[in-house]
Amino acid sequence: MLNVKKGYIIAALTFFMSLSTSAQDATSEANNALAESSDALFILLGAIMILSMHAGFAFLEVGSVRKKNQVNALNKILCEWCFSTIAYLFIGYPLARGLNLVGSISEVNAANGIEYIRFFLFLGFAACIPAIISGGVAERAKFWTNSIAGIIFVAVIYPLIEGVTWGKFSDTLASSDGWLATQFGAPFHDFAGSAVVHGTGGWLALPAIMLLGARLKRYDKNSSIKVSSIPFLALGSWILIVGWFGFNVMSAGAIKDIQGLVAINSLLAMVGGTLTAMFISRNDAGFVHNGALAGLVAVCAGSDLYHPLGALAVGAIAGAIFVILFDIETNKWKIDDVLGVWPLHGVCGLWGGIAAGIFGLESLGGLGGVSFMSQLLVSVAIALVSFIASFIVYGLLKKTVGIRLSEQEERIGADLSVHHIEANPEEAL
Template identity: 60%
Template sequence: MEAFQTASDVFFVLMGAIMVLAMHAGFAFLEVGTVRKKNQVNALVKILVDFAVSTIAYFFIGYAVAYGVTFFSNANVLRGAELVNGQHAFASSGFDLVKFFFLLTFAAAIPAIISGGIAERAKFWPQLIATAVLVGVFYPLFEGIVWNGNFGIQDAITHIFGAPFHDFAGSIVVHAVGGWIALGAVVHLGVRKGRYTKTGGLVGIPPSNIPFLALGSWVLCVGWFGFNVMSAQSVSGITGLVAVNSLMAMVGGILTALIAGRNDPGFVHNGALAGLVAVCAGSDVMHPIGALITGGLAGFLFVWAFEKCQVKWKIDDVLGVWPLHGMCGLMGGIACGVFGLSALGGVGGVSFGAQLVGSVGGAAYAAIAGFVVYGVLKNTIGIRLDSEAEYYGADLSIHKITAYPEDDVKAS
């Protein structure tokens, strides 16, 4: 029975890892549908190669930073079939390996989130360097603090507030960290050519392909149930409450984004994602009505913040990743300390003070990391395409082919 339980956990976590891996296709098509046609190939290649670099960085460095575990042992040890000093260094059936795979897909979401903000004017190779540094060092440092209790920070929060900082599936650890790092990247890059008039007026750049944008959103929504539910990381830890809360937050985000966004399809499809981002932290402790309210607030917040970024603050965040992941993630982490309380129908075991400190602290840490990493790259090797390359698009400038090469042949 013990062997069967372990094998079941391996399969469960493996399926979760595959579902979250599929979400990276969602990131890719969300970006493809939003950017102009001359930058679609770049979006696809960037997401895929970022994942490859993330895997190398997390395998050799990041996972050890977060959890103190390295994989420099023979394969029998790694799969739990061989003892080290008379003890199993790794769980049987290779459970630790699929756990790494699962958590890798979370880590790789950091550059996937950033990618949407820096689209259409970022250099290719400097972004890969940023990916390696962020996934290898900066992300796992915070991940280890929250999910592995590193440096005693969770103990200190528990001592002060009576409960640890709670982030079940990464509203802060993944989404807020990715979104606030992206803010630094976007600010350092500056706005796209032609985005604003000389007097500061906004020049509209419509999405290139609404069906692709919608496809990306749908793929992300489906994969998100692996992202949230399978964060339990064991069959015995599964709870339908996480699934229903994720569902309620998603639909809440859709409906408020529909209203606030005045039927705009881009806002509607991103509203679903805003709700899912916000509910990650408290999806295991909220009542479904609390999750619905959390998702609804996130959908409204995304529309408001996206418009403020583009029109008033002149922050040219192409996909709105700072509003979507950064702001909605921050709001979700704090909301966990409200709607997770037993007094409001939640499971309890959370503290508003702990959620506020952990959420704001995570956002501040990520913002500093983003400004530092991209600031150093900007002042050394440069992070932005030159004017000519940006004009012709990243597809031709970097990859030497467009998304529709047959049209180019006909035109010539």
């Protein structure tokens, strides 16, 4: 009888233990599902914020060009996003990340389809390349030729740079046991793309601007070429500023890795860039609104490392770089960079990559884990590779199909010559 009772007790204990294990398993599965869905939403929100930045690119250009080229500015940014999506989906993303998204859905759609959302996020970075270039070549570049160049950059050039810094080829440069870390004590670090995204875009733009040449009458003694709309320019800047917090903060890639430090550093760098540009330019509205962007470009690389005061300094230096170098570029060197994309993205992006190896050091209040030499070498290499690649691509296009509108097309404006409509058609009635 005693043995029977013991048997019942053991059976009951076993039953309750199995229930407890099942409950633990169910709780663990529920927690994993919640974490996966939270990460998917987090990355999706970042991707949407970066997508919104392209409206900022559009209106920044609309406000900076003459009225006869405003439709062209709007169409370029949207169409280039679409061209970039196709190029990056089929060629660029597999090259940079080693993942084919057009294969079997069942192989990619796990965990709330997070790989599709990651593609959306990284596409936002890649599509910045032609959007950056667009501002530099505005008002005189051929629509289709410039689009072809952008497709090449998004399909091949940018993914190679992305791949060796962030993607499947990054072991040598960005790994803690790679060559750079072995030689200089730390790998290359670019948290949100000062050098990788903005530096690449700005240095790809420079040869295009130089090979195109200046706009008609740009440097005539009595030139009347001016910004068309400060309100549109300011709107573009504000859209970019707001979207940039998705660009930087959501670069963490997972909600558990989100950092308030990145947010405050982005904010203070923007403030530093704005105020420095304001003082140096004597409160010029165009410089003020672009100074904010210069600070944000520069802070991307080390936004997860800086002491907030270090981020303020990085942004302030970037604001000064933009104002001073844009004046030298356009007035002394007579390089007609309409939106100043080379100093804004190219040079401030280069500065941002290098600055991470300075203000990210523990001795300057940063979190450490960076090397000045690693930052310098890779940032300069990105600039050189981008410049050379662009010179080859635009040089070949110039010799074969041409890259500039005809004099007559440029004179009447890209809106009528390319799109056959004015920005405000009712005014022509």
